Amino acid sequence: MSLTDEELDRLADVVRLQPTKNSELEEAWGVDGGSAVHRYLEDHLKEYYYRDDDSLIRATAEANDLVDVEPGIEADAVAKGGAPDTIRVPQLEARVFEVVAGPDERSQSVVSVLNDLRETFDIDPDVGEVRRALRSLERKNVVEVEYRTVPTFRLAVERDAVTVEVSD
DSSP states (O other), X not given: OOOOHHHHHHHHHHHHHOSBOHHHHHHHHTOSSHHHXXXXXXXXXXXXXXXXXXXXXXXXXXXXXXXXXXXXXXXXXXXXXXXXXEEEEOHHHHHHHHHSOOTTSOOBOHHHHHHHHHHHHOOOOOHHHHHXXXXXXXXXXXXXXXXXXXXXXXXXXXXXXXXXXXXX
């Protein structure tokens, strides 16, 4: 099956963002709604993606070979429940990884992580962007969530155990 340039670009997003959700692809593609993402995946990329046991979208090995981008994670490590050695993430996720509480520290709320980002990097992202970054890192098995009054987050691994590459 020959893919158009648009299909290859969108497949590259699937590979780069995996494991991902409809909402992340919706944002990356600029489409309106998760159902539009699902339709596109089914109509154009059905042979190149699958959903894992947690319903997260992952690229097939063939998809990884078709596009010239590095996968967001090493599939084998995360599939086995472990943490990957390397993650490729957007700049904000890399910065969140740098400031979120370590594995032996008290977990932080989204707002606490946001305040640390402001203090450390002099940036002011939207709280929703910080939440999405934390959840994306959670899906990559490098951040864990602890539910207290609100969901709180901390690293699931030692910071120096994972190489973080910025994909932006």
